[in-house]
Amino acid sequence: MTYSDDDIDGAIERIAQDVARRFAVPEFHGPAMTALLDELRRMEAVRRGGDPDAAALIATGAQPALERYRPTNATSRAKALLAEVVAEVQGSSAAP
Secondary structure, eight states, X not given: OOSOHHHHHHHHHHHHHHHHHHTTOGGGOHHHHHHHHXXXXXXXXXXXXXXXXXXXXXXXXXXXXXXXXXXXXXXXXHHHHHHHHHHHHHHHHHXX
């Protein structure tokens, strides 16, 4: 993993703060983004728990919502980091 657990947790938290701030905006689809954050947190917990196949399955489910998330200037790096993590988690389950 190219990012530390703190880096990943920080990125999730930055997006969570953005989601909380923009939740009232109807076109933001707050509930879908809240579900995305739940999935990312669950993916990380499962990955850290040592089950790469389950983490990859969760990552696959989270990927479409992550792609729909439109970051602000303050969260664009967080989204890019999480997209890399999701791709890496998905790839790690296929590795022998």
